[in-house]
Amino acid sequence: MLIDGKLVESTRTFTSLNPATGQEVGQAPEATAADTEAAVAAARRAFDTTGWATDTELRARCLDRLHQVLVEHKEELRELTIAEAGAPRMLTHGNQLDIPIEIVRYYADLLADFSFREDLAEVESNGRRHRRWVEKEAAGVVAAIIPYNYPNQLALAKLAPALAAGCTVVLKASPDTPLITLALGELIAEHTGIPPGVVNVISSPGPAVGQLLTAHPDVDAISFTGSTATGRAIMESASSTVKRVFLELGGKSAMVVLDDADPASAAMFAAFTVCSHAGQGCALTTRLLVPRERHDEIVEQVAGALAHVSYGDPADPKTYMGPLISGRQRDKVDGMVQRAVAAGATLVTGGKKVDPGFFYEPTLLSNVDPDSEIAQEEVFGPVLAVIAFEDDDDAVRIANNTIYGLSGAVHSADEERAVALARRIRSGTFSINGGNYFGPDAPFGGYKQSGVGREMGVAGLEEFLERKTFAVVVG
Template identity: 70%
Template sequence: MPSQDTAAATSPDAAISAAPDDVVKRLLIDGQLVTAERTFPSINPATGEIFGYAPDASVEQAEQAILAARRAFDTTDWSTNVAFRQRCLEQLYQALRDDVEELRELTITEVGATVVLTKGNQLEIPIEIVRYYADLLKTYSFTEDLGVVDVRGTKHHRWLEKEAGGVVAAIAAYNYPHQLALAKLAPALAAGCTVVLKGAPDTPLSTLALGEIIARTDIPAGVVNVLGGTEIAVGELLTTHPAVDAVTFTGSTPVGRKIMAAASDTLKRVFLELGGKSAAVVLDDADFQQAAQFVGFSIVTHAGQGCALTSRMLVPRQHHDEIVELVKANFGMVRYGDPHNPKTYMGPLISEKQRDKVDGLVQRAVAEGATLAFGGEKVEPGFFYQPTLLANVHPDSEIAQEEVFGPVLAVIPFDDDDDAVAIANNSQYGLSGGVFSGDQERAKAVARRIRTGTFSINGGNYFSADVPFGGFKQSGIGRESGIAGMEEFLEIKALAEVAQNV
């Protein structure tokens, strides 16, 4: 039980020190919107200035949230009442649509997302994930009949029942906070699980805003709990607490390894969506202009802060310089700056720390022999970094192997299709990729040889609520979205009875 002091600190009346114009959000714990003893600032990455404050959830509050989720799963009919879950998801979808403009403003300011991105993968497309799972519950069968078999002269009827997996700890990264939160939350709720959702310290208000919206719906107390904060111990509790049955995490591969190790003591189910170093392969019969435009503008989307972006561009050796010039021309057209400006294509990196990391990787790449063909400089105010093009990159170099998470494209030459496939697969990651060719069958043949969880052929878009998303190798375990995304949160129970009247 929480102490009296802790209980007082989590009351709705607890004060947050903030200026009148600051954005302030609260935690959602057991159906109540609460604050905390401490707060921490949220920074506008386009200016470097504080614009709001978030409650810094304590370990005690995380414990309260976990126990609330456990109680809601064990003592209510949430896990078995499919019709009620379907109605609640529809209600949540409508509430998100009703608040979309407020969420848009918050996302632009806190995440550094551009206006056009909020109309796509940063906000409006993630909201549609909720509707997808609400609709899926209308048709999805949680049972599967396996028929009758004869065992030693007796008829036995067998069937499967798919049950909710239990309490889910969902931990999201900063780059697409609504997408990452809703891609975990919606399928888990559809499956009948209860959830403790923790947002990233860099974008806490965006995730906490979802909690405030959920508090207005009929989703029962404890079914969804939303935390924010900087305490490492809170994340450790979520991944080790015996009342948590499953952990779903999006973030870096090193942190994913630690989470998997921490969860092993209690054998929790773990779903990981981790890093990527995806390759776009441009074959010698491709439309080079199309490929340069697609890959060039893709890598600067959200300043390159996307795990599935193709950050390696593999090109025929004899056409290397030609394609570099085409990408260069496209980079020169990228408008970056204030993400509130509808004409801005690229916003800032999330923090000075992240920008320093990106710049360090670029500078080391040049020192190791890569050619800086474009960009490579910090831009201020805010945490902007120029679209950066590195040519003549060696496939084993740091810049070709490490995830940059910035607007940096490494161009790597190859000799033939086999060489291109080998270079693409020369990575610890296997999240996504792409191929460009004038011959669709040749492109498909290459695509099938590259070991990734998603793949684009000549610019094909796989990203949708009904398409499973995840990676091979050290890019992750499990899938988000689609039917597979919900089934990650289900346990399968096999039952048999002696058949009657057969």
């Protein structure tokens, strides 16, 4: 682990598995309460007693160097990401690694133009003139807690803007992919020149470390990505000290195929989207809403598209879909599919475990009740639920019939109609006719129980800033 500028071991370790084989990748250190306290103390000292929070040029140089280091060690990180996260090699050239590295570049460059000061108009009060302005200051010590599905992207989308803002960070790795995040800590310690205590990286298999961080009086802000249930618990825990909280939580996003859309194109897009990283993405569209009169036609086309999804060894450049992260997650997915069929959904294709490793067949369910478990709960597996609608208003109603609001999509030959429908769906991101919104400059986050706040873009930087208003008498 990285604590106060030093790489430290632990008296206890836990095993990290390769989800494609079920075999051990390596051992990760298990942080104790004392390790966690030491990491928080180091971050607190670095924020309170050094110039990190106020030296913008230093922060820009360190982020620039971090970007260089990540590029230099990209291939090592790629192989580790394939082995530990089960991410297909082709995905590491996109959202699993290469694009996340550019998040660091984005924030290093943003500092050159970003103003930490905003002048307000002068006012007159009690016969005197008053000059006023606002300064943006670092929020303080940040506890960043990430899940397993996109460990590089999630770590860097929290770390880079927090560091750009002048915060110090305790980054907790996912218990399922600790080695990837620990490798990031090692690169920071040995190659970047980031001062001791500014970044601390710890790992643990259980919830105790996260619970300690979220309630710790010396932690000023929490940035968490994970399940909505855990997000609720974190918000409750953070309330004891009224911390700033950023939450990026679950999703049950809908792809709406309107009656004028090209069904073959939409079917292919839906099939390959839901199988991206074996469905382990909170923003993936896992509900496919289709016109009732075209339900059977589109279901047939989606089934045909799913048959072309290659799955297997994630190290093979030709593999599109890798495994689920663990046997526990695969059992959860399979249980939800079996319950959906028992509740009346039609299993069109898939629905089976594949060994060795933790693979699950690309799965299509049709005739799904929009109020059923499979249509309401996040699966986090390669499972697509097809729901019929009557008209545009009905499609919007079904799409919004969820506690979540993270993402969505619509396909239509009429762009104006598609945009109008997209605006009616309550979600933080939206794809129109296959449009890709994801990028370091694009704010990402959700409505409703999909979270609080935005990650990436200028909005992502401002999540880690406080605002202080000044006034001085000038006459």
